[in-house]
Amino acid sequence: MAKQEDLFKNVVSHAKEYGYIFQSSEIYDGLSAVYDYAQNGVELKKNIRDYWWKSMVQMHENIVGIDAAIFMHPTTWKASGHVDAFNDPLIDNKDSKKRYRADVLIEDYAEKLNQKAQKEIEKARGRFGEAFDEEQFVTTNERVKGYLDQKNAILQRMARGLESGDLADVKALIEELEIACPDSGSKNWTEVRQFNLMFGTKLGASADTAMDLYLRPETAQGIFVNFLNVQKTGRMKIPFGIAQTGKAFRNEIVARQFIFRMREFEQMEMQFFVKPGEEMKYYEYWKETRLKWHLSLGLGKENYRFHDHEKLAHYANAAADIEFNFPFGFKELEGIHSRTDFDLKAHEEFSGKKMQYFDTEENKNYTPYVVETSVGLDRMFLAVFSNSLKEETLEDGSTRTVLQLPSVLAPTKAAVLPLIKRDGLPELAKEIIEDLKWDFNVAYDEKDAVGRRYRRQDALGTPFCITVDHQTLEDKTVTIRHRDSMQQDRVAIADLRKIISEDVSMRNWLMKM
Ligand code: ATP
Numbered sequence: 001m002a003k004q005e006d007l008f009k010n011v012v013s014h015a016k017e018y019g020y021i022f023q024s025s026e027i028y029d030g031l032s033a034v035y036d037y038a039q040n041g042v043e044l045k046k047n048i049r050d051y052w053w054k055s056m057v058q059m060h061e062n063i064v065g066i067d068a069a070i071f072m073h074p075t076t077w078k079a080s081g082h083v084d085a086f087n088d089p090l091i092d093n094k095d096s097k098k099r100y101r102a103d104v105l106i107e108d109y110a111e112k113l114n115q116k117a118q119k120e121i122e123k124a125r126g127r128f129g130e131a132f133d134e135e136q137f138v139t140t141n142e143r144v145k146g147y148l149d150q151k152n153a154i155l156q157r158m159a160r161g162l163e164s165g166d167l168a169d170v171k172a173l174i175e176e177l178e179i180a181c182p183d184s185g186s187k188n189w190t191e192v193r194q195f196n197l198m199f200g201t202k203l204g205a206s207a208d209t210a211m212d213l214y215l216r217p218e219t220a221q222g223i224f225v226n227f228l229n230v231q232k233t234g235r236m237k238i239p240f241g242i243a244q245t246g247k248a249f250r251n252e253i254v255a256r257q258f259i260f261r262m263r264e265f266e267q268m269e270m271q272f273f274v275k276p277g278e279e280m281k282y283y284e285y286w287k288e289t290r291l292k293w294h295l296s297l298g299l300g301k302e303n304y305r306f307h308d309h310e311k312l313a314h315y316a317n318a319a320a321d322i323e324f325n326f327p328f329g330f331k332e333l334e335g336i337h338s339r340t341d342f343d344l345k346a347h348e349e350f351s352g353k354k355m356q357y358f359d360t361e362e363n364k365n366y367t368p369y370v371v372e373t374s375v376g377l378d379r380m381f382l383a384v385f386s387n388s389l390k391e392e393t394l395e396d397g398s399t400r401t402v403l404q405l406p407s408v409l410a411p412t413k414a415a416v417l418p419l420i421k422r423d424g425l426p427e428l429a430k431e432i433i434e435d436l437k438w439d440f441n442v443a444y445d446e447k448d449a450v451g452r453r454y455r456r457q458d459a460l461g462t463p464f465c466i467t468v469d470h471q472t473l474e475d476k477t478v479t480i481r482h483r484d485s486m487q488q489d490r491v492a493i494a495d496l497r498k499i500i501s502e503d504v505s506m507r508n509w510l511m512k513m
Helices: 002-017 041-058 075-079 102-131 134-140 142-164 167-176 220-225 227-233 279-295 342-351 377-388 425-436 450-460 470-475 493-504 506-510
Strands: 021-023 035-037 063-065 087-092 099-101 193-196 200-203 211-214 240-249 264-274 304-308 318-326 329-340 357-359 364-366 369-376 389-393 399-403 414-418 442-444 464-468 477-482 488-492
Touching (some): 041 377, 087 167, 102 142, 220 264, 220 342, 220 369, 227 264, 279 318, 304 329, 329 377, 414 425
Parallel strands (some): 063 240, 414 442
């Protein structure tokens, strides 16, 4: 655990030191759970967004994008259920005065049981070797079965309590499990209460005519209210999707995990409209397709898992998370939800406008069902960034810090370095930059010995270093050094564009899907 915490601390300090993420309004001691993306962070974030947009919109003939406003008519949030039901159950510890989400305390407890079971499974796998049958072991080994049954019983009871509004039972569960405050160890809890996560604001100049608004807590509703506009003007035929990336705002109760849980964050969402009855087929399709997208980035298959929801949101008939192995354990990265016709029906009811689709093949109107994929851009950033940060021991015993970002996402694709600051080498290096900058973000660095410059680019995550030396003056060749292998090759300047392009092109990365 201590190691994990250290790793996470390293991630946070590396993100600041190398210009990826700063605390918001840092000179005023910051604002809790709000962050700014710095000069490199903004590039990485943009590349992740582009990678998503390309795979969803450009690569799907039947998916188009929109960019709806953050402000929406307040009735939107009545219809969507957010005014009444977008709550988190909160609980305070009376001794430490720390506030927690009651569901998270219980889920963490359940996850510990799960981990105990997984440990037994791994031990058995070691003992039985090739002949190991995991399914049989899990269903017959008393101890493992005990852990997993207990885990499921706890989660089901919590889900029942939250769904029926029986918060006293949620509190009773915390007490029965003897869950203690992670900060102080105290078990002296308040009652569990519901807390609405939407931020309110006002539109209009004078106090009496001003209209109460909310900052959108999800981007999805901007898609639903525009469903018919897009369908008609784009002549879209079901099944089709509408994609959107943009800011969302939630007054999170507990926000202590850097950019994992922010109060202002960005979502990348796609709503896929289907014929009623076909939603489960597309739900499975999008679960699989979205996992493939994540895997194409090469962060390791073992770092992802699906988690099917026990407690369904008020709008869903099936839901799963893609969880990622963050430095603090497996947590939700993306949600895939079968939202039924809940949203369109609700908007129809509240607006009095028809939100139906006319199916020309069937010659009838119906309200489409919706399958949603929703991934947090900031969480994607954290997944990529934390997984890429490595401390390596080299053959000579020295160590280096390297940020092994997937090259397609790296903020800067290449740094061009004159070996020394004279003899015309800087001028030549700048000529190379003048040519490459049409296609890639490239950096120039002439400060310090070249070995130190390599290390700095490694820590920044730059996939290539191009070094200009005296031989370059003679034969127009340079050395190109690869960040991960540290291998250096002598190549012609004329070939640089092709070499970099092949390595960083979205086409080549997305083809791995
Ligand atoms: P959690 O259970 O972690 O609060 P959620 O289930 O409420 O998340 P959704 O409403 O499904 O999240 O939102 C979709 C995605 O938006 C999440 O998978 C996550 O990646 C991202 N997201 C949600 N809340 C936040 C937040 N406060 N900060 C950063 N990203 C967020």
